[in-house]
Amino acid sequence: MSRQSSRDTAPEVAVRKILHAAGLRYRVNVPVPGMSRRTIDIVFPKAKIAVFMDGCFWHGCPQHATSPKANAEWWRAKLDKNMARDIETTEHLRATGWTVLRYWEHEAPNTVAQEVRSAVLRHKPRG
Template sequence: MSRQNSRDTAPEVAVRRLLYATGLRYRVNVPVPGMPRRTIDIVFPKAKIAVFLDGCFWHGCPEHATQPKANAEWWRAKLDKNIARDQETTEHLREAGWMVLRYWEHEVPAAVAEDVRSTILRQRSGK
């Protein structure tokens, strides 16, 4: 598990490049306020928008998640904790006034970037 990248994954980098190309500026891997050891993948601080790009295996994608056969009980508990932690983080940020956008790693980066961009433009225009 320690060899798995937790930041700068291929989907994150692809989405960030597309966002940057449209003129949007953001911060990356920002700690979640008030929640130690948790970070937001892409942050637009002024707009208070947090973007997460979740891995299908680690975060329990309904389409692509798999269940390891070896040590299955331990893995099920581990992955369930990840899902619960994601929900807790989302709720915490929303209660603090943030808009939380979550995407799966298998989603097309161009579609994700366009959705983020349009959300930010709507937020800025006050609609």
């Protein structure tokens, strides 16, 4: 597991490149305010938008998640805990006024970037 990249994954980098090319500026891997050991993949701090790019295996994608055969009970508990942590993190951020956008790694980067861009533009202050 230690070799598994938890940041700068290919889907995340692809989305970030599209967002950057569209002129949007953001921060990456920012700690979740008020929660230890949790980070947000892509953050637009002024708009209070948190974007998560969830891996299908690690976060329980309904389309692509698999269950390992070896040590199945341990893995089930581990993956269930990951999904519960995702829900808790989303609820915490929303309760503190953040917009939370979650995407699966298999979603098309252009589609994800377009939705994120739309959300950011909706939150831009007028003036």
